[in-house]
């Protein structure tokens with residue numbers, strides 16, 4: 001017998017949805033095309049330690065999400081990182097005013113999604129290729145299916161007969177290139193830098209400080225414009241991209257030495273260009289959609305979208 005609900009995508013939205021359904025007694029399975037849980041909460045082991053190459057941190061404003069984050073903090077999975085980042089503009093580097101508390105994770109942000117997956121069946125390396133009316137997932141009938149992924153990827157999965165669902169995920173997304181770089185010792189004194197007015201860089205994070213192991217590792221995120229022009233090079237010929245991003249980082253932080261090692265990651269669908277106000281899509285045909293395009297594009301909202309959809313779907317299926 002197939003499970004009640006198939007959830008496609010093991011990012012934080014998919015796992016939040018799966019948990020809400022499972023705790024209401026529904027049988028769920030999460031199918032993930034990749035080799036790891038986490039999605040854009042992406043942690044990769046580089047030079048013997050985890051590095052966050054997707055989301056840099058999480059914030060929490062919503063009470064329900066705060067309860068979850070407090071539990072992660074209590075169990076040592078997450079910790080408050082900082083509420084203050086520097087800003088770089090044409091005038092140079094300056095301290096920014098305080099913002100909300102940003103949380104990091106010692107083992108990387110993907111470990112938080114792995115924690116949500118405890119007790120939930122997740123099939124890794126299991127890409128779904130077709131979702132059609134019924135709903136039918138790759139030819140198998142299910143009670144409901146949840147697409148928990150960026151719009152362009154969801155659009156590709158949906159059969160042309162799913163007109164309302166395809167219309168719901170027809171918006172464009174912007175790309176980002178992330179570059180991790182390590183030095184022999186820390187040559188800067190910032191937790192992170194919001195970069196304005198630079199054609200290449202948008203943001204630099206100190207991965208050692210956010211991970212609380214003090215490793216001299218930075219992760220830089222490109223501007224959308226730079227990523228749009230150079231995305232294809234990351235897989236084919238990353239040297240030039242890495243060189244340009246690292247040069248921009250060194251100029252901003254005044255680092256006179258080249259890094260010991262570097263690593264580049266392309267995110268073709270990093271952020272939705274036009275996020276929607278509603279928290280999820282749930283039509284009458286048993287096909288549902290959640291993720292960070294439903295609310296503002298942040299970790300917290302991806303979780304909220306999945307959690308609210310799972311709660312509502314459980315109610316409808318009961």
Ligand SMILES: Cc1cc2nc3c(=O)[nH]c(=O)nc-3n(C[C@H](O)[C@H](O)[C@H](O)COP(=O)(O)OP(=O)(O)OC[C@H]3O[C@@H](n4cnc5c(N)ncnc54)[C@H](O)[C@@H]3O)c2cc1C
Nearest residue numbers: 009011012013033039040055056057128291292298299302
């Ligand atoms: C570079 C970058 C920086 C960011 N910085 C921050 C930040 O600092 N703070 C913050 O709050 N947010 C940040 N974000 C946003 C945050 O990462 C996302 O909001 C959140 O991770 C989205 O989670 P999700 O579950 O909706 O989607 P995803 O994490 O993208 O999960 C979708 C999953 O679906 C899988 N999938 C796709 N197609 C299929 C298929 N056909 N079959 C099976 N599986 C499939 C994918 O492999 C993926 O694992 C950042 C994002 C990026 C890319």
